[in-house]
Amino acid sequence: VNAWHAGSPALLGPEPGFRELRRCDLDYIEVSTADEAIAAVKRLKETPGLHRAMVENGHERALDFTAERIADRWVEV
Numbered sequence: 001v002n003a004w005h006a007g008s009p010a011l012l013g014p015e016p017g018f019r020e021l022r023r024c025d026l027d028y029i030e031v032s033t034a035d036e037a038i039a040a041v042k043r044l045k046e047t048p049g050l051h052r053a054m055v056e057n058g059h060e061r062a063l064d065f066t067a068e069r070i071a072d073r074w075v076e077v
Helices: 002-006 018-020 034-046 048-065 067-076
Strands: none
Touching: 002 048, 034 048, 048 067
8 A cells, every 4th residue: 555655566465455456466475585576576677667657556556545535544443
């Protein structure tokens, strides 16, 4: 969520919480090792369209995690 707000593609580990939030491959790139992280960074550098698409997707996803939206969810609970 922080990466989405920051406008940065996210490289995340295989955590259940991250997987729960994931809607599509543009949400983040899952990595388990340092080699996978390096490969993901290279892929993003070599594929500017992917980088741009992940940033744009992140901006959209971040809208669900503004202070106002989170407060609305707490009121529902």
